[in-house]
Amino acid sequence: MIKKIMLILGLVAAIGTAVPLSIKASRWVAGTPALAARISVVEERLNNKIIQDRMDKLEERMWAMEDRWGEKYLAEHDKTHESVEELLQFMTKEAREHYRYLEKQYKELQKELEEEDE
Numbered sequence: 001m002i003k004k005i006m007l008i009l010g011l012v013a014a015i016g017t018a019v020p021l022s023i024k025a026s027r028w029v030a031g032t033p034a035l036a037a038r039i040s041v042v043e044e045r046l047n048n049k050i051i052q053d054r055m056d057k058l059e060e061r062m063w064a065m066e067d068r069w070g071e072k073y074l075a076e077h078d079k080t081h082e083s084v085e086e087l088l089q090f091m092t093k094e095a096r097e098h099y100r101y102l103e104k105q106y107k108e109l110q111k112e113l114e115e116e117d118e
Helices: 002-077 084-090 093-117
Strands: none
Touching: 002 084, 002 093, 084 093
């Protein structure tokens, strides 16, 4: 008799635990596409942020070169440069190549960011 009562109590406890777990699991499975969509949005925002940070660093490096060479240009010509192209002509070949390399990377990242936004 005690064994039967214990068996019945065990079954009730097992069913009582299994039903809420299965309901919770079904909600999780049903929510998976929505969860995946939210994760996708967060992932896209994070990728855009990483690209934007890289673009900011490149832009800072380009501005630093413009400032450095602009001061040299000013000291030599007693006037400021009219455009970046004029400043590039004044730079050494290595500096000009490096600046153009930075500019190329910047434009590639900008294009990548625009493609991801579409």
